Amino acid sequence: MSNDTTQPITPPRMADVAELAGVSKMTVSRVLAGKSVSQKTLQRVLEAIDSLGYVPDASAGTLSSGHSEFIVALVPSLMSSNFADTIRGLNDVVRENGLCLLLGDTGYQPDQEALLVRTLLRHRPEGVMLTGSSHLEITRKLLRQAEVPVVETWDASSDPIEQSVGFCNAEAAAAMVRHLHARGYQRIGFIGGASALDVRGQQRRTGYLQAVSSLALGAPRLMEYGESPITMSHGGESIGRLLDKWPDTDAVMCVSDLSAFGAIMQCHRRGLKVPDDIAIAGFGDFEVSRFCTPTITTVAVAPYAMGRRAGEMLLVSAKNRREGVPRPKQVCVTGYQVLQREST
Amino acid sequence: MSNDTTQPITPPRMADVAELAGVSKMTVSRVLAGKSVSQKTLQRVLEAIDSLGYVPDASAGTLSSGHSEFIVALVPSLMSSNFADTIRGLNDVVRENGLCLLLGDTGYQPDQEALLVRTLLRHRPEGVMLTGSSHLEITRKLLRQAEVPVVETWDASSDPIEQSVGFCNAEAAAAMVRHLHARGYQRIGFIGGASALDVRGQQRRTGYLQAVSSLALGAPRLMEYGESPITMSHGGESIGRLLDKWPDTDAVMCVSDLSAFGAIMQCHRRGLKVPDDIAIAGFGDFEVSRFCTPTITTVAVAPYAMGRRAGEMLLVSAKNRREGVPRPKQVCVTGYQVLQREST
DNA sequence: TTGAAAGCGCTACCAT
């Protein structure tokens, strides 16, 4: 009968490895850190680690060294493939450098963001990636006091907390309006969410309004409806409302490809041809916009690249902090591109 | 001229708070843990915390208490909205209970999974969520040795490492084939990825093969092509190949709604009507399948619910571990449902 | 190349 005790068995510690290998803890520590030890010692230590199944305790290491090897990332929503791509880019860089990702989902709630920042700062991350440039003052204060490297993404902020990587959402949306106008459309509407918390959506709306105004396209045709995150169902409902209100609309730009797709499907059901009866454009270059019929004219941004860049900026900044090098504010403006496809 | 020094300022520690409040560290610790202290003391401590901007150090707490308050989650891909939903469900539960999510992306690579497990185990998580039930022996061993609560998701494993929550992918796929057959389709094909590493995709293929065999539908029409994660482009290319090989196919089931969508769009381009000329079904009930034209017949699973359930199981298991209560193996089978829509 | 000692910031435990 085997001794099947259930009481907590403490996992092996570094001292156990040291004893088994016949060396001191320090030597084991050096092996783990990849520092130079003699060939023979290395061998013995590795064997001991292996035979004990030793896994170093990160909290002890962090406490002692002052380096957590954590990067925190906060996104408004885990559901959007756009933010997921940014996380993926960040994670790739983070993993390549042996760090870990601590993820938080703010649900587009600034107070939730503040709460997450406060909670996650306890782990003394080496860097924090935020989404957008709009944050509560308490959030900024917590970050400032922690002196932690911060990079804001998805928005080319003019006054970042520290660094930012992104584009101007208003400008990109305006570019789409100008593009539609250049193709001959005159009565251009906009479909977006009703939530003021979706700052990037609001910025795109602002860009639309500015472009409509400067092109003298008449009164704006603004349909704001539904909560973020914007989904496909959003587009179907919104286009109906917009056309009810302004039946002679000849083109619509949507705050997201997802709602553009929903809008197109709804038009088809209503017997409207896209783009012959009405043109519909999206934003974000989601996968669906490349594969649906008609393919959707959109604005490509670079979510994955933003994530990677954010990771790189964070790592440089973390290094500078360790070395006491000053960290100037920095804005990295990424490009966007209007992609003309079949829907306009 | 302000004293703009760049040298690292150590953040306030608990002792600083204690001193300012005129109490001992222990009292501060109790306040933070929400334990009972006198009203007056509480007030003073909270004020001190606030005025210093004190943020407790999690690594010190973890080292001392033995509790990390981390939950680790490993997914094959951050891009799939299905896995993102599971993460969201898990994260919601995790956050509701004040813990943090450590996220890892295995890229469908078992060795990457093992590496992540090894790395993340250093943080002594209170629980680990894995995707699928197929893992390297080293992964299982690391997890077993750590005695950490583990739950595998997306697969009703008959022999879980500890717990599992999911459904039988083969059975669900077979149910779809039977559904198609019941609607009168006879020459049913299957489109999936070519990668053996996508275990759930392979299981669905197995289910297809079993159903085709038991229904005596003749030789299987199997098109395996492309790498995971399966995307929309996958479906377009695969359907072409499948129809080239077996032109009289009357129905196709795809390993994912995304490839089903791609396949349908490709059919439209070829002038084939769906479902009149060919029926196409998907798997997973992605958003696109509810909104495209025709809407796509699919198998709904419950990604978000699986994530939540996994989180709950993990927390219970973590509590049991703390209290020395034995943790029996446990399999939670979640449902699936064939949704008949327009595409079949 | 290796080792011994000190201590990182917190919590458990036992006093008072």
Add this chain to the structure above:
DNA sequence: ATGGTAGCGCTTTCAA
């Protein structure tokens, strides 16, 4: 209700 003491398991620093 509150405080003192003793570590948690590592890395840093200095010495050999």
